Amino acid sequence: MRMLVMIFVVAFGARVSGDSPFLEGRVTDQFGRPIESATVTIMDCLGTCWGGASRVTAIDGTYVFDHRTFRNMPLLTVSMPGRYHVSTDYRGPGLSDQESDQPRQADFVLGTPAAVTVHVDETAPSGWTQTVLLRPGRDVALHRYDITGRHNQGWATWSFDLVPRFETYHVVVVHQPTVEPIEDPKELRKRKRESNAKRIETLSPGIRFVDPQRYTVKLELTPDDAGDGGNLSLISIVDVLNQDRTLELSEPDPLFGPTVGKAMQQEALQLIERIAKAASPWNARPPKSIRYQYDAVLGNSEPIHVLIDKDSPLGPAWADISRLRGFAYMPPLRWLFSQPENLLIHGFQVDDNRVVLVYRLKQRRGFSAGIGIGPSWSGFFSRSFSAGRLVIDPKRAVVLEHRFSLGPLGEESIESFEDYVAVEDGFAPRRMRIQSGDFDFRLRFKLHQDRLWLLEQASHGEAETPALRIENVSVELQPLDSK
Structure with missing residues (x-):
């Protein structure tokens, strides 16, 4: 039994009284304030990653790994519901460096998502549904998907949470015929296909949400005579301090505007x-x-x-x-x-x-x-x-x-x-x-x-x-x- 304990100590480098911890650090927000209850994890990886040991930050945002907690290749992560990873400041030898007894420190910064409320002053015609999405622009290389939100106050107001970056998003208003429910699954699929075939999307000019706060975006949807979706004009972008930031955060582009005279x-x-x-x-x-x-x-x-x-x-x-x-x-x-x-x-x-x-x-x-x-x-x-x-x-x-x-x-x-x-x-x-x-x-x-x-x-x-x-x-x- 004593031999097994000694093997564990050598393999995992248990901390001896008076030694420096294997890894320690602090988690703060973008303003340097400590974040309590964030989870820092060292995952154990060999081809794929699994399990690993975790530490939860204290009230001052600190965490400590007293000893090495992995056998193979480590992957250091931080997470917390409602926040996103901004940056990591790592100092000291690598986690997998077993020869060094120098201290290691990893400080993380977590950001708060921007809360965006979108108001569209036009709703879908009778028999049609209206959905509002956020679509990343061409400059968003890694996130090619639509961001869905929550609708309230009817179908004209939608709320979104997203990571504020210097990237472009477009508000998308989607109109398509309502699919009437029916028990026959084959007929239901047919109705959904027909509805999707008539789907009309209208895109706004580009918008950039650059800091983690609340924004209210107001747009005006002007249908065209041909029924092709019309034009979605940006009226205003107002932040939580009631400051109009339309000129700063919008990117006018005629491609997303009305046709010329x-x-x-x-x-x-x-x-x-x-x-x-x-x-x-x-x-x-x-x-x-x-x-x-x-x-x-x-x-x-x-x-x-x-x-x-x-x-x-x-x-x-x-x-x-x-x-x-x-x-x-x-x-x-x-x-x-x-x-x-x-x-x-x-x-x-x-x-x-x-x-x-x-x-x-x-x-x-x-x-x-x-x-x-x-x-x-x-x-x-x-x-x-x-x-x-x-x-x-x-x-x-x-x-x-x-x-x-x-x-x-x-x-x-x-x-x-x-x-x-x-x-x-x-x-x-x-x-x-x-x-x-x-x-x-x-x-x-x-x-x-x-x-x-x-x-x-x-x-x-x-x-x-x-x-x-x-x-x-x-x-x-x-x-x-x-x-």
Whole structure:
């Protein structure tokens, strides 16, 4: 029995009278005040973590582990209902360092959640439900979920508790038809699907809750005539001291605001029409009067010889589309050019050298890009989008940058256009960059005989070696009735 006790003492390093404790520290709030009854735990981990020893802080916020309490790898945690972990100040050797007898100290700071009350001055129409959510913005990397709250005073007032950080949140008002209860589970699932299909979401501009206190947010929901959700305007953000902090905590963005007036909408559409005309040398199909051929070299593979004449198929297969320009590309701008009736302008900022145009689509559209000559690819993707932002050179009517996503908070894809060269009545970019998800296509183009815009080489990101090269280009200009 004595031997077993000695083994326990060696393995767990029991504290001997007069020795320093294995670990001690203090838990406070963000203002340095001690927190009583917080739980500090050293979990025991080997592949996964389990159990572990815990200490509860005293009235002065202190805790003590007299001796080592784990056999494998330690994980030090702190928790308390209604609070969140802000920071840890650790001093001394690591917890798993068995050779050192130096003191260890870990001081924790716990914060208080912000209490947010949201008032929406519009409720759902008869036969519909209204739900209010908080949705993290694009800058919230680790918390891609909606935050649900508690409703009171009907369905127009909701309360939320959340961790105050320098991150953006959007209030979301959700309307959808009420699902009438029924005992038949199959019919009930059908009704829920139909209700979800008619779900309408309206998002507010971004809001940042930066300190742990109470906020009251007031918004105005203005339905639109089309029944697409309308506009959710931010009226005020007032803190617990009754101070109006709207300007400080809100992030105005036309993407989340109303559409522009009719006159500005018309001005924006006229500019898009000019852009479409100027982009025809590269956005449209190559003229049938051009007969050309080239070799496409994908990586270290054998060259693929391509011949394009007036009888060559233009699609819809990607193998045919990719041969026209030397790579696969369905320009998202083409939908804006060809379907202006699907376009809602939410922002149109004009100066001498730049125009920023913010839009949403009534119906989503798709775009694709790929490096290669189908069916072989060195990267290919397809996405959908329904909102975006264009940066435009108004003098030449060319797009410099296009950021777009599925919904205003979806993951952004980015197209950048550089080094434009004049071509007949328009312009063509000699460099493009397409970023979407993990894809980063760097494309370089060449203009042949001042008529044909054709890929020269394509690379992935910063790679020095091109993934695709276009070589041995030959171009002939022919009349359309040539045999």
